[in-house]
Amino acid sequence: MPESVVITRPRAQADALVRAVAAIGRTPVLLPLLEIAPLADQSALRAAMRELDSYALVAFVSPNAIDAAMALVSAWPRQVALAVLGEGSRAALAKHGLTEANATILGPQDPTRSDSENLLQTLDLAALRGKRVLIVRGETGRELMAEGFRAAGAALTIVPAYRRSVPALTPELGATLRSLLASPNDWIITSSEALRGLFGLLRQLDHELVVKMQQQHVIVPHARIADAARALGLARITLTGSGDERLLAALQSRT
DSSP states (O other): OOSOEEEOSOGGGTHHHHHHHHHTTOOEEEOOOOEEEEOSOOHHHHHHHHTGGGOSEEEESSHHHHHHHHTTOSSOOTTSEEEOSSHHHHHHHHHTTOOTTTSOEEOOSOTTOOSHHHHHHHSOGGGGTTSEEEEEEESSOOSHHHHHHHHTTOEEEEEEEEEEEOOOOOHHHHHHHHHHTTSOOEEEOOOHHHHHHHHHHHHHHOHHHHHHHHTSEEEESSHHHHHHHHHTTOOEEEEOOSSHHHHHHHHHTTO
């Protein structure tokens, strides 16, 4: 059995998964590969939240986007639908008191493809023609969702809510990576950006570490992350679909 389970989520989103991994008898190692920081200027987000009543749909690209927006909202307007990409975002909404019982929450039907493409296929885009739609996302992000809403004739607004960045390579981080790659482990990777950032860090250290990482087993929730993993030379990939329970089931199958 692999020695550890490397959890690469941002620190603020990792605690529940760390506890769950320990509860099934595995050894979790938290290695955040993305740092999330609020934007210094939140004026655009504040303005959008003041106008919530005017939107037909608000699409959140991540739990980070939800947390940033909900910090500025006292009560969500019942008539405004929410669109999310995965189970992590649904859990984030629930943390803020929004569930299927009191809100219209829309998301991809295929749990293995919790991405913009599948979300757009799931939504009734024709019903959004001429209506206001808001996307809350990071400072940078894919344009596909925005392009889909614009093509459908929606009046689209995009607001940034946070900044993502790969951590800087420090001596301590380098030592941690060398230690983890000295033995086989299971790696939970929940972001293509984080995976590419990891390989960037390893290239700065030693090409031999890149080869060792390519030999590790990775568990990913989305097909797009699996595609990124294959492009980086990883061959041992388990695709689970969205939701921590599926990630845990994949780990348990290896005990």
